[in-house]
Amino acid sequence: xxxxxDRRMAKLKAEGRPALITYFMGGxxxxxxxxxxxxxxxxxxxxxxxxxxxxxxPMADGPAIQAAGLRALKNGQTLAKTLKMAQDFRVHDDETPxxxxxxxxxxYIYGVDRFLADAKASGIDGLIVVDLPPEMxxxxxxxxxxxxxxxxxxxxxxxxxQRLPKVLENTSGFVYYVSMTGITGSAxxxxxxxxxxxxxxxxxxxxxxxxxxxxxxxxxxxxxxxYADGVVVGTAIVNAIxxxxxxxxxxxxxxxxxxxxxxxxxxxxxRTARLAPAQ
Amino acid sequence: xxxxxxxxxxxxGPDEQGMFGIFGGRFVAETLxxxxxxxxxxxxxxxxxxxxxxxxxxxxxxxxxxxxxxxFAEGLTNHxxxxxxxxxxxxxxxxxxxxxxxxxxxxxxAKRMGKKRIIAETGAGQxxxxxxxxxxxxxxxxxxxxxxxxxxxxxPNVFRMKLLGAxxxxxxxxxxxxxxxxxxxxxxxVTNVEDTYYLIxxxxxxxxxxELVREFQSVIGIEARQQILEQEGRLPDVIVAAVGGGSNAIxxxxxxxxxxxxxxxxxxxxxxxxxxxxxxxxxSAGKPGVLHGNRTYLLQNADGQIMDGHSISAxxxxxxxxxxxxxxxxxxxxxYVPILDDEALDAFQLTTKVEGIIPALESAHAIAHAVKVxxxxxxxxxxxxxxxxxxxxxxxxxxxxxxxxx
Numbered sequence: 029x030x031x032x033x034d035r036r037m038a039k040l041k042a043e044g045r046p047a048l049i050t051y052f053m054g055g056x057x058x059x060x061x062x063x064x065x066x067x068x069x070x071x072x073x074x075x076x077x078x079x080x081x082x083x084x085x086p087m088a089d090g091p092a093i094q095a096a097g098l099r100a101l102k103n104g105q106t107l108a109k110t111l112k113m114a115q116d117f118r119v120h121d122d123e124t125p126x127x128x129x130x131x132x133x134x135x136y137i138y139g140v141d142r143f144l145a146d147a148k149a150s151g152i153d154g155l156i157v158v159d160l161p162p163e164m165x166x167x168x169x170x171x172x173x174x175x176x177x178x179x180x181x182x183x184x185x186x187x188x189x190q191r192l193p194k195v196l197e198n199t200s201g202f203v204y205y206v207s208m209t210g211i212t213g214s215a216x217x218x219x220x221x222x223x224x225x226x227x228x229x230x231x232x233x234x235x236x237x238x239x240x241x242x243x244x245x246x247x248x249x250x251x252x253x254x255y256a257d258g259v260v261v262g263t264a265i266v267n268a269i270x271x272x273x274x275x276x277x278x279x280x281x282x283x284x285x286x287x288x289x290x291x292x293x294x295x296x297x298x299r300t301a302r303l304a305p306a307q
Numbered sequence: 308x309x310x311x312x313x314x315x316x317x318x319x320g321p322d323e324q325g326m327f328g329i330f331g332g333r334f335v336a337e338t339l340x341x342x343x344x345x346x347x348x349x350x351x352x353x354x355x356x357x358x359x360x361x362x363x364x365x366x367x368x369x370x371x372x373x374x375x376x377x378x379f380a381e382g383l384t385n386h387x388x389x390x391x392x393x394x395x396x397x398x399x400x401x402x403x404x405x406x407x408x409x410x411x412x413x414x415x416x417a418k419r420m421g422k423k424r425i426i427a428e429t430g431a432g433q434x435x436x437x438x439x440x441x442x443x444x445x446x447x448x449x450x451x452x453x454x455x456x457x458x459x460x461x462x463p464n465v466f467r468m469k470l471l472g473a474x475x476x477x478x479x480x481x482x483x484x485x486x487x488x489x490x491x492x493x494x495x496x497v498t499n500v501e502d503t504y505y506l507i508x509x510x511x512x513x514x515x516x517x518e519l520v521r522e523f524q525s526v527i528g529i530e531a532r533q534q535i536l537e538q539e540g541r542l543p544d545v546i547v548a549a550v551g552g553g554s555n556a557i558x559x560x561x562x563x564x565x566x567x568x569x570x571x572x573x574x575x576x577x578x579x580x581x582x583x584x585x586x587x588x589x590x591s592a593g594k595p596g597v598l599h600g601n602r603t604y605l606l607q608n609a610d611g612q613i614m615d616g617h618s619i620s621a622x623x624x625x626x627x628x629x630x631x632x633x634x635x636x637x638x639x640x641x642x643y644v645p646i647l648d649d650e651a652l653d654a655f656q657l658t659t660k661v662e663g664i665i666p667a668l669e670s671a672h673a674i675a676h677a678v679k680v681x682x683x684x685x686x687x688x689x690x691x692x693x694x695x696x697x698x699x700x701x702x703x704x705x706x707x708x709x710x711x712x713x
Contacts, residue, residue, distance in 0.1 A: 137611030
């Protein structure tokens with residue numbers, strides 16, 4: 029069974045360029061603005077959308093994404109509304125893959141079977157659940173794969189060759205390589221080390237390997253995109269939204285426009301990544 | 308929730324996956340997974356190593372002051388006019404609480420694993436002080452995460468940690484309490500994976516922490532069981548301990564779990580009452596969910612977002628509980644009941660007056676249960692209350708509640 033993710037990755041491979049994968053927090057700063065941001069992403073050159081599910085206690089996230097989640101929750105975002113956001117997006121776009129990313133508890137409380145059925149119906153293609161390592165695959169990964177939803181696993185610098193096969197076993201869609209040990213939004217790791225890590229993972233799998241954590245600029249996207257199958261940008265987008273929200277929630281510019289400007293630049297980065305040696 | 312079948316023994320958990328029934332597990336980011344597998348490997352070796360046991364035993368005796376006394380609280384017993392009340396005097400340990408038992412065990416593990424840096428979370432500051440203490444003793448740099456609210460209400464302990472050489476980071480996310488401190492400690496750990504040992508203070512978190520913390524704290528129950536047999540010639544009728552994350556409680560309870568005639572009661576923080584959200588009674592008013600590496604009872608809303616809760620006692624101010632307690636609750640082996648802030652304050656003052664002992668506000672919750680229940684029991688019946696810590700750290704909070712400035 030192929031998903032939108034598989035089809036999109038195959039298409040980009042044929043075009044000879046890496047994917048630009050963009051993360052934003054569902055419901056940040058509010059539902060309507062957030063839906064506008066989501067709609068702006070593919071137009072600005074995003075190939076795959078990561079739709080953040082807010083959680084009160086995001087243990088692997090830095091201050092920017094923590095704050096984005098709290099803004100969304102404060103304005104009434106729930107998992108049900110995040111699913112609805114995908115559904116609303118699908119009315120106009122049935123091609124761009126959507127990966128939901130977050131933590132397990134809201135899904136567990138929603139009910140795994142009910143969540144998978146609703147996610148499928150809402151046009152969700154993949155899941156990234158930070159606190160479900162392969163040791164906990166029975167919880168959600170195996171049911172998701174059975175439901176036809178990709179379960180995308182994070183591989184990290186601490187995932188050694190001995191452990192990689194276990195991490196890759198039930199992974200599908202793509203592998204998300206976390207470029208460093210740390211929380212989201214930290215500084216980008218040494219790109220030569222990232223290059224070696226991508227090669228190491230590729231020696232274990234035929235799946236596309238995408239790299240994230242720390243990518244903020246078009247230049248970084250270009251240099252990572254020279255050897256990775258995709259580049260994930262999250263905190264920079266979340267910051268672009270935060271920057272135009274005033275202290276009282278009064279916006280100084282349109283957040284969707286701010287995101288579009290940033291993503292247009294990033295997409296130039298991935299589109300030129302393979303044209304010349306990144307330097 | 309269906310009640311799981313009672314097992315042949317309540318003392319065999321967790322299983323190899325770190326589960327106590329549906330509770331526990333290893334719900335952590337991939338970055339941390341190799342670290343907790345490595346910890347498990349070293350823990351499995353250490354717990355069967357006589358040299359490790361001997362070193363811990365030696366430190367427990369000569370550094371921490373174990374065994375702690377089992378004291379017949381005659382003043383409180385006479386005042387209440389019912390069951391004989393004994394206090395297990397963990398307040399007399401070095402650093403003033405049961406937390407040192409766990410910290411000594413884990414610092415030896417950190418040393419064995421060749422780690423170079425210690426991080427810890429703390430609520431009331433008792434675990435932070437105990438961590439800073441063992442770090443000083445063994446020459447580790449120590450970084451303690453503490454909620455900003457707790458930094459404010461537990462100032463004496465913050466100063467003690469700093470004196471001991473620890474760096475204390477005030478965490479202002481959420482309500483600035485233990486939950487937020489734990490998030491921040493996990494963020495540190497995920498960043499500094501190479502050289503850092505995370506010294507978790509309670510019997511919660513990803514497997515194997517709930518098991519290893521319980522093993523280090525079980526010395527409380529092992530001693531208490533032996534001491535009551537020596538002093539009274541029989542087992543107690545009831546044992547009581549306060550439950551935040553639940554390390555002092557599981558330490559007292561575990562050795563008694565298969566003594567089916569011993570009634571076991573865990574006391575949760577009832578705060579201002581269970582009708583609202585101003586409490587921390589996760590097992591009385593929460594439902595199972597996943598946080599901080601394990602599945603357990605949590606205070607949460609209908610969307611699975613974790614609530615902050617409230618307790619007058621910083622050590623009980625946590626919206627979850629160790630997974631073994633959740634399992635003991637569902638199997639029915641242990642009863643968990645709430646005690647309100649006011650009831651704990653009354654017990655705090657009563658114990659000070661009739662026993663000349665200032666208990667920690669956490670322990671005062673357990674004593675408050677004795678105040679309620681002992682008068683309904685016969686004079687020939689016996690109750691052990693875990694006096695998990697001393698209350699010097701709480702005098703500012705209590706003075707404020709009594710409307711006094713000190």
